[in-house]
Amino acid sequence: MKNIEKELKYLKVLSKQYPSISKASTEIINLEAILNLPKGTEHFISDIHGEYEPFVHVLKNGSGVIKRKIEELFSSTIRESEKKTLATLVYYPEQKLELIEREEDNIDDFYRIYIYRLVELCRYASSKYTRSKVRKLLPEDFKYIIEELLNEHVEQVHKQNYYKSIVDTIINIDRAKEFIIAISKVIQKLVVDRLHIVGDIYDRGPRPDVVLDTLMDYHSVDIQWGNHDILWMGAASGEKTCIANALRISARYSNLDIIEDIYGINLLPLATFALDKYKSDPCTCFMPKGSGGEISTKEKTLIAKMHKAISIIQFKLEGEVIKRRPEFEMDHRLLLDNINYNEGTINLKGKVYKLKDNNFPTIDPNNPYKLTKEEEIVIDKLVSSFKNSEKLQKHVSFLFSKGSIYLVCNGNLLIHGGIPLNEDKSFMSMKLQGIEYSGKELMDQMETLAREGYFFKEKSKQKQYGMDIMWYLWTGKCSSLFGKDDMTTFERHFIAEKETHKENKNPYFTLREDENVCNKIFDEFGLDINESHIINGHVPVESKNGESPIKANGRIIAIDGGFSRAYQSKTGIAGYTLIYNSQSLHLISHEPFTSTEEAIVNESDILSTTMLVEHKLSRKTVKDTDAGKKLLDEVDDLKLLLMAYKKGIIKEV
Structure with a gap:
């Protein structure tokens, strides 16, 4: 009663959105269900330095997440060459379809086969999300159709004709190309729930503007300034x-x-x-x-x-x-x-x-x-x-x-x-x-x-x-x-003696190997010393000389591996990215990217090596995330509103 009285003004405002016991109860059930879903995948990239081609490719393939999902889903049912085509189609649907349309004798058969595969891949990628969240990511033109296909159970015989008729109609009315492009972009969005850019978009590389234009169109992104x-x-x-x-x-x-x-x-x-x-x-x-x-x-x-x-x-x-x-x-x-x-x-x-x-x-x-x-x-x-x-x-x-x-x-x-x-x-x-x-x-x-x-x-x-x-x-x-x-x-331009060129790094960059220092930083920022990590860019990790990007027994992960060509002679690779899903942290090191054209024509992906940084025995769910904490507060508020309705303090409409 004290809480209801204290929050009465706010609860009356909330009651306008949920004007009955039924509506408030339904929302509590929905939110509780969301809280128990696996947390979404986070993707970390740093030090892009205007290198837009490898950046866009890594973004499109989710640092290999799409390829891994294709392998998990189709490991024993389609050939390796078909897996490559499917992956390239997801990454670059417009450009790949132009090539295929010129080369394929029976384009309708190709459309039919790959629409089924794309729908299956999309269903698999969307399995950790609610229908409402997936719905928000769907393009307006195909929202109803994709939703129907994702939620149909094709193993049920009486549904197979319905499913087939949708696909046939898409092809017959000449909308297959547009549909494939649309669903490929949905898959790209589904494999990464949130993108983190850990600084340095600008300088050295040719087109930071393309990087920024791409980020401005991205569905969920934050940037830590470099x-x-x-x-x-x-x-x-x-x-x-x-x-x-x-x-x-x-x-x-x-x-x-x-x-x-x-x-x-x-x-x-x-x-x-x-x-x-x-x-x-x-x-x-x-x-x-x-x-x-x-x-x-x-x-x-x-x-x-x-x-x-x-x-x-x-x-x-x-x-x-x-x-x-x-x-x-x-x-x-x-x-x-x-x-x-x-x-x-x-x-x-x-x-x-x-x-x-x-x-x-x-x-x-x-x-x-x-x-x-x-x-x-x-x-x-x-x-x-x-x-x-x-x-x-x-x-x-x-x-x-x-x-x-x-x-x-x-x-x-x-x-x-x-x-x-x-x-x-x-x-x-x-x-x-x-x-x-x-x-x-x-x-x-x-x-x-x-x-x-x-x-x-x-x-x-x-x-x-x-x-x-x-x-x-x-x-x-x-x-x-x-x-x-x-x-x-000044010294680098005007003085030959390299002793004058030296720039001493802040002690942080040597002290970050010390777990006690990391714990002090976690305490300063109100973080859990047992669960948290510091994710840095800025200083290229010289992996070719044996330097590890993982510091202080896994407390710090340095992900500047040389996206910028200017640093690749120092690092020996072409960038690190980090993937944080519901159960593990994966650090991915990338080899140099040839070109977008090569990726489309020859279906050549970036060669990447994945390193497991951390694995949790139990999956992290939405309730373990920052967004989950806000949802838990909403549930508490709704439960308070429910009690106010039941006690008659606020009347149902």
Whole structure:
């Protein structure tokens, strides 16, 4: 009675949705049934870095889940070649059907055989879900038909003709192709209940925009921001240092097409400025990486000049932020002060180094961080272009709406980089606007400030501080996304001695092998030390050198295995993904993906190796998940409403 009286106002609102004992009872029965279903499959992917082809393929095949289900279902009933065709049809239905229609003599027979197989596979994939959940995933055009086929019992003789007549009609009215495409996409959705992207969609690879467009159409996704993502988010906010960094990286990897052609950002002012200021400078230290014979020598030279021009602008802009925000503690990165411009040397930590490039036509040695008038014009035009790019703003809005610095989901902590720690295993602390934060609180506050940097009013103090924080998250020592003490961009370009290129990782990356440290982190985030895991990306796992992605006796799983081609020579593979179903955790390592065309024409899948990380004796059900906890609360509320009806406190309608 006390609970009913306390919640009476809310229960009266709830009674409008469930206006009788019968309706409230029915909903309790439905929810209790859902709570006892197996939990849905979660799919974890990190560090995509614009490599859209392998990403889309791994997404379509559910890291091999579809292939495994085909094998389980048809292991002894169809040939291996037919299993491959069925799998490819599920992954790429439109493209595969075009090929088959040209090659098959009797296309109707093919349609009939594979419609039956696809329906059977769809029924098998949907078995862990309620009918209502499956119904929500069905395409409008075929919703009734697919539902009928999924729920028919073909072993019953009197139902066989009904089932057959539906399939025959689909073929006879020339809708087989559309039906196969529709049901294939339903299967893709059913095999993965939720997709987690553990950071770094942007930079290095050719088409991060395709990755984001794909994610925006995905049925259930969340994103943990990576340091490369926050860089582009800062750029879209109009933060000048982030814009300069994003352009520099795009030039370094010959990816300026994404800036100009995809996002419609005008690079002509930068190109014109670079050609004018560095016309006789070969800019050898700034030649793009990995371009090979793909671009002409003339293009390479122009990109190198643009690369150098934006790099110098970046160093100046970063100096402004460092001086503006002493709490960032980054004075040691004010390197332009340390250059002897007459001798072409720099003093770093008491040691003098010869510069590989000593041509600085835009730097005033007496005021090295001051932008020239021409540089100011260039960066102001770039700010305007970034802020007015409709496609970029759409993508960044999506990253804010679906993303966060970290996520606690179903007992696991998902974070791109790591938790900033000191050598003594304590949480690293930082003052923000005069208040000291550490651990979870520091990460929460940084996320709040980053959101202010994007959403707050132009020219407000809150927006400027938030934008500066986005740059800090890209490169600062207390950033959970960066995880190093320095970003030695200047040194890598201008100094030959590799001792100056070193970027020391945060102690987290060695301490994460210690289970006690993991337990401390679990406690900080309110997680179960016996059941939880930390899932990281960011630092490529050098599997070819024997490094294991599984740390601290299975408490931490590092899933950056080299989706980006730039890292594959280091990792020896082409990416890790993680699958978490109702009974086990599987880590999948992938070999390099050839091409989408090869996958469709020759039915070649990514070669993958599956490693069992953890197996539970009893299945996890929906009631064990975060969504299940909410459903349990709903059941409690409905039971309270039921009691209120029975006691006459609330009247049935």
